[in-house]
Amino acid sequence: MGHRKLREVSWIIPTLTSRRVLSVLAASAILALTACGRLAPRTAQGSGTENTTPTTVRVRRGNFRRTLRLAGTVASVESYPVMAPMLGGQMASTMVITKLITNGARVRPGDVVVEFDRQKQQQSVLDREADYQALLEQIKRKQADQAAAVATDETELKSAEYDLQAAHVDMRKNEVLSSIDAEKNVQNLAEAEARLKQLKETFTLKREAAAAELRILEIQRDRAQAAMIHAQNNIEKMSVKLPQGGLAVLTPVFKMSRFGVLQEGDEVRPGSPILLVVNPAAMEVRARVNQVDVYQIQQGQPAEVRLDAYPELVFPGKIGRIGAIAAASQYSKQVRQFAALISIIGSDPKLLPDLSASADVQLETLEDVLLLPREAVFFPQGQPMVEVILDGRSVLRPIKLGSMNDSEVVIASGLDEGTAVSRYPRLPEREVQASGGEKKQ
Numbered sequence: 510m511g512h513r514k515l516r517e518v519s520w521i522i523p524t525l526t527s528r529r530v531l532s533v534l535a536a537s538a539i540l541a542l543t544a545c546g547r548l549a550p551r552t553a554q555g556s557g558t559e560n561t562t563p564t565t566v567r568v569r570r571g572n573f574r575r576t577l578r579l580a581g582t583v584a585s586v587e588s589y590p591v592m593a594p595m596l597g598g599q600m601a602s603t604m605v606i607t608k609l610i611t612n613g614a615r616v617r618p619g620d621v622v623v624e625f626d627r628q629k630q631q632q633s634v635l636d637r638e639a640d641y642q643a644l645l646e647q648i649k650r651k652q653a654d655q656a657a658a659v660a661t662d663e664t665e666l667k668s669a670e671y672d673l674q675a676a677h678v679d680m681r682k683n684e685v686l687s688s689i690d691a692e693k694n695v696q697n698l699a700e701a702e703a704r705l706k707q708l709k710e711t712f713t714l715k716r717e718a719a720a721a722e723l724r725i726l727e728i729q730r731d732r733a734q735a736a737m738i739h740a741q742n743n744i745e746k747m748s749v750k751l752p753q754g755g756l757a758v759l760t761p762v763f764k765m766s767r768f769g770v771l772q773e774g775d776e777v778r779p780g781s782p783i784l785l786v787v788n789p790a791a792m793e794v795r796a797r798v799n800q801v802d803v804y805q806i807q808q809g810q811p812a813e814v815r816l817d818a819y820p821e822l823v824f825p826g827k828i829g830r831i832g833a834i835a836a837a838s839q840y841s842k843q844v845r846q847f848a849a850l851i852s853i854i855g856s857d858p859k860l861l862p863d864l865s866a867s868a869d870v871q872l873e874t875l876e877d878v879l880l881l882p883r884e885a886v887f888f889p890q891g892q893p894m895v896e897v898i899l900d901g902r903s904v905l906r907p908i909k910l911g912s913m914n915d916s917e918v919v920i921a922s923g924l925d926e927g928t929a930v931s932r933y934p935r936l937p938e939r940e941v942q943a944s945g946g947e948k949k950q
Contacts, residue, residue, distance in 0.1 A: 510593040511945050526788050559577035565898055568879050568920060569930045575873040575914040576813075577805055579849065581796030581815070583864045585787035586852075589753055591622060591776045594746035597739035602629075603776040604747075609783075612770060613861060616786060617754040623783055625747040628741060637737035644730040657718040662715060666708045673701040716912055758862050787862055793829065794854045799836055800845040805872050807831070814853050817865045825854045826868060873912055879920035885930050886910065886918055895924065903931060 593604060598741070608624035614848060616622060654694035683691035759770040760782040794814055798806065806828055814824040829852045835845035851868045886893050886908070897906045910924030924930070 516790075520728070531832060541672040562931055565929050566882055566932045568881055568924045568930065569879060570926050571880050573873075573875040573878050573880060573912065573914070573919050574871060575912055576874055579634060579794075579796035579798060579812075579851070579868045579870060580850070581794045581849075581866060581868070583860065583862055583866050584793055585758075585854075585862050586793055586861075587755075587788035589751070589755065589786040590782060591749055591751070591784045593625075593779050593781045593789065594743075594749065594782060595779045596743045596746070597632075603778055604629075606771060606773050606775050606777065609759075609773050610623055610773060611785075612757065612759040614757045614856075615754075616751055616757050618751055620751055621748050622751055622757060622786075623749045627744055627747045630743045630747060632726060634667065634740040637733060637740045639732040641737050643732065644726060644733050647728045647914060648723065648730060651723055658715065658719065662712050662882065663709070666705070666712060669701065669705040669708050673698070673705050675699040677846060687793050687934065701882065705890055710828065736822035749783075751786055753786065754863070756789045757784050757786055759784045764888055785862065789856045789858075789860065792855065792856070792860055792862070794826070794851040796849045796851055796868055798847045798849050800830070800847065803831070803835075803847045806849065806870055810870050810872070812851055812868045812870045814851065814866055814868045816859070817867065819859050822857060822859060824857075824860070826851045827854070828852075828870060875912065875919060877901050879924060880917050881920055881924075881930060882932060883918050884930050887934050894934075896931035897924075898929040903935075905934075909917075 527640065557770050579633070596602070605624050605626040606623060608615065610620075610622040676694065679694040680698055684692055686694070761768045761770060762782070764771075764775070777783065808831065810828045812826045812828060814826045816822050829850040831850075838844040838846055843938050851870075881895070886895055888894070889947035892907055893910050894905050894907050897904045906923060909921040911919030911921040913919065
């Protein structure tokens with residue numbers, strides 16, 4: 510019994526010892542965290558993480574710029590569209606591209622930018638030529654048949670004239686002939702006159718009918734000849750040459766359930782757009798301006814154009830034209846947008862149409878003014894103030910502001926160059942230095 514109690518006591522003592530050690534370690538950790546919190550640098554107001562930005566800034570003198578950023582796409586001012594040729598004398602059919610210039614290639618006047626398969630057009634030329642030759646042979650046969658018919662009709666007409674003359678001779682014998690023979694001569698004369706009259710009338714009608722039949726064949730011949738000429742011209746249209754030089758930009762088309770550019774082997778219909786030949790020296794940005802900002806821009810204002818795909822490229826530009834009528838936004842009918850054209854000065858091989866771009870329009874430029882970061886100024890009760898650092902103390906001082914942009918403000922009065930100001934001012938109860946030099950508690 511006594512040994513059992515000794516064993517229980519021996520287990521209790523280490524347990525109590527370990528608990529005391531754990532409590533001491535926990536207290537030490539709490540003290541260390543508290544000390545770290547006291548020694549840590551002060552963070553910006555309202556920030557849950559450490560701020561590496563300096564907590565004080567000095568009023569500096571420099572140049573001030575206020576800009577307005579507009580978003581849009583690059584477009585060409587001068588362009589020449591290249592489309593699939595319209596084929597003469599044929600119904601609309603597809604054409605296969607056999608050769609196509611590379612997207613973004615430089616072209617000169619007279620260069621071939623696209624070629625189509627000629628096999629179908631060559632076969633069409635052979636067919637039209639065969640039809641034309643067949644009609645020529647038909648016309649020759651028809652002319653020969655009509656000449657034979659004319660000779661036959663003229664022979665019949667001469668025979669009828671001879672019969673009429675013979676009938677007149679027989680009529681002279683009626684005085685010595687019996688009444689029956691005399692009556693027969695009268696009937697023969699009337700019959701000869703009627704037959705001659707009929708042959709003369711039918712001769713004219715037959716010639717008119719023959720001329721109409723020949724004219725039909727001649728029309729068919731002319732149509733076949735025109736079709737043959739069209740087919741020959743279509744072969745020449747299978748190679749598209751440029752009347753002017755520039756930069757070749759393939760036009761996106763909808764194919765295979767998505768948009769893409771044409772390639773060799775694709776089929777296109779006559780009149781389909783293939784590419785644009787643009788003048789790289791005349792490019793512009795077609796941007797959209799919110800109805801709130803449109804009053805700030807005007808024609809001729811300078812701008813800096815940047816391409817989203819090539820951030821290192823910066824082009825000078827200026828506002829060209831501004832739309833007079835606003836269009837509704839895609840997202841809200843209450844928001845209106847105006848169209849603006851920004852001319853790009855200069856060129857670069859990477860400057861291509863349909864690239865997304867941004868333009869910073871210079872609204873205001875001031876030189877040699879006092880500047881402060883915008884976050885260093887706060888507005889208690891609408892009065893702009895800053896937290897000035899003087900001899901280790903923070904003093905609130907009212908100031909007068911000038912223009913401001915997204916990051917800086919212009920100090921019109923109230924501060925001198927080099928004055929230390931808190932970058933992230935706080936709002937405890939402190940001394941406020943009045944404009945006349947008095948201090949208020």
